[in-house]
Amino acid sequence: MFVLKSFNKRQTSFHKAKKQLRATFLADILWYNKDKHFMPKSIYSIGFALIILSICITINLYNMINYNTIEINRGIMHHINAKVKGQEHGSVKYETTAFDIDDTIKATIRQRLVTAAGKDSRAFELEIGNDSNGTFFDYANNIKSLDEKAFIKASKNIADLLADSQTRNNIPGGVFILLDCIYNNQSVYIVFKAELHEALTHRIRNGKSKIEVLKDIFLSPSQRLYKIGILSEKSNSKIKNKVKSINDFTCFLFDEQFRIDGSKPAEYFYKDFLGFSIDKNAKIQTARFYNLTYDFIVNKIPEGERAPLLDALKTEYITNVKTTISPKDFSKNYISDGVLRDLYDGDIADDLPSTITKDSALIQSQIDRKKIFFPNTISVSGKAKEFEENVKIISDNQELKNIRQDNNYTIIRIKGKPFGDA
Numbered sequence: 001m002f003v004l005k006s007f008n009k010r011q012t013s014f015h016k017a018k019k020q021l022r023a024t025f026l027a028d029i030l031w032y033n034k035d036k037h038f039m040p041k042s043i044y045s046i047g048f049a050l051i052i053l054s055i056c057i058t059i060n061l062y063n064m065i066n067y068n069t070i071e072i073n074r075g076i077m078h079h080i081n082a083k084v085k086g087q088e089h090g091s092v093k094y095e096t097t098a099f100d101i102d103d104t105i106k107a108t109i110r111q112r113l114v115t116a117a118g119k120d121s122r123a124f125e126l127e128i129g130n131d132s133n134g135t136f137f138d139y140a141n142n143i144k145s146l147d148e149k150a151f152i153k154a155s156k157n158i159a160d161l162l163a164d165s166q167t168r169n170n171i172p173g174g175v176f177i178l179l180d181c182i183y184n185n186q187s188v189y190i191v192f193k194a195e196l197h198e199a200l201t202h203r204i205r206n207g208k209s210k211i212e213v214l215k216d217i218f219l220s221p222s223q224r225l226y227k228i229g230i231l232s233e234k235s236n237s238k239i240k241n242k243v244k245s246i247n248d249f250t251c252f253l254f255d256e257q258f259r260i261d262g263s264k265p266a267e268y269f270y271k272d273f274l275g276f277s278i279d280k281n282a283k284i285q286t287a288r289f290y291n292l293t294y295d296f297i298v299n300k301i302p303e304g305e306r307a308p309l310l311d312a313l314k315t316e317y318i319t320n321v322k323t324t325i326s327p328k329d330f331s332k333n334y335i336s337d338g339v340l341r342d343l344y345d346g347d348i349a350d351d352l353p354s355t356i357t358k359d360s361a362l363i364q365s366q367i368d369r370k371k372i373f374f375p376n377t378i379s380v381s382g383k384a385k386e387f388e389e390n391v392k393i394i395s396d397n398q399e400l401k402n403i404r405q406d407n408n409y410t411i412i413r414i415k416g417k418p419f420g421d422a
Contacts, residue, residue, distance in 0.1 A: 136158055177194065231251050
């Protein structure tokens with residue numbers, strides 16, 4: 001029998017505080033007590049910690065882009081056709097000239113970039129994983145030095161890469177946009193893949209109110225309808241007007257449709273088209289480890305053995321002060337059954353980096369919640385602290401009788417026994 005107490009208490013987000021201390025070695029300088037307050041290990045740690053944080057903030061600001069002030073020099077658009085039956089991939093309908101960019105268009109593009117970059121859970125700094133001949137990096141890294149004719153040719157080559165990456169019928173077509181930009185005297189190359197859609201508009205014609213259909217619109221505020229890849233020259237890059245290496249650039253991905261269920265951002269876009277790599281992105285790999293492991297425990301581990309494993313999984317993020325996670329160490333330490341351990345290693349651990357730097361930004365809401373499972377796909381969940389204070393399983397008849405006389409509680413009857421919590 002479940003009893004829930006009516007309770008409403010504001011919970012402080014410890015995660016917001018933790019995010020300010022992302023340098024892994026700060027674990028040796030600061031600690032947090034049971035009340036989740038950061039404290040210095042010694043008085044000498046304070047000054048050193050402030051110096052380290054200042055350096056970290058300076059490095060981050062050094063490479064950040066303020067999209068409100070980015071200068072858009074030129075742009076070109078091509079049409080991407082979805083793959084159809086009988087084709088190996090999508091195709092391109094080329095434009096032959098760059099498009100005019102007035103101030104209104106620039107403002108709209110900047111606003112889309114600002115909004116996308118502000119979606120912390122869907123904006124990722126990645127690495128350039130493929131810089132060989134004929135890749136996005138190969139065609140894009142020196143666009144600023146190209147004349148108009150060469151710029152158009154490079155844009156066609158990059159559009160071909162996008163079409164070639166669309167090998168599934170369910171990947172929609174749309175428009176490809178390439179922008180040649182400057183920020184703080186450094187080159188920034190931006191590509192959009194935007195889906196076409198329709199909308200309605202209102203006009204007054206001949207004194208009458210009209211609702212009209214706008215067809216083939218793109219880059220509307222709906223972020224689900226576009227993806228963005230960015231190649232940004234590092235501020236400390238000194239080579240001018242020459243072909244550069246991947247060490248001279250930072251790359252970013254904005255993908256609103258990225259899900260935190262253990263999957264990846266649209267692989268065709270970030271990997272096959274852009275040649276970016278997510279292997280060292282802590283946010284993505286932390287989320288993949290947590291969600292893939294969670295699903296494995298719920299679906300593969302016998303009911304009576306799930307609760308300790310789910311607790312161990314959360315412990316990795318709540319109380320374990322280590323700054324890294326090893327998927328194979330997790331299976332070795334917590335999955336006692338050899339067959340299940342081998343299954344986990346083969347299906348999960350081998351598909352993840354051997355060591356993952358913790359960054360729980362994408363899964364913090366899951367970590368902060370507690371859930372108890374029952375048969376027939378029924379579960380009860382809530383914020384962990386409030387859950388512990390207000391929800392209890394009652395098995396004593398006398399206690400149940402006492403609770404019935406208290407209007408502060410709600411009694412819920414659920415058929416079956418709980419078989420795990422997380």
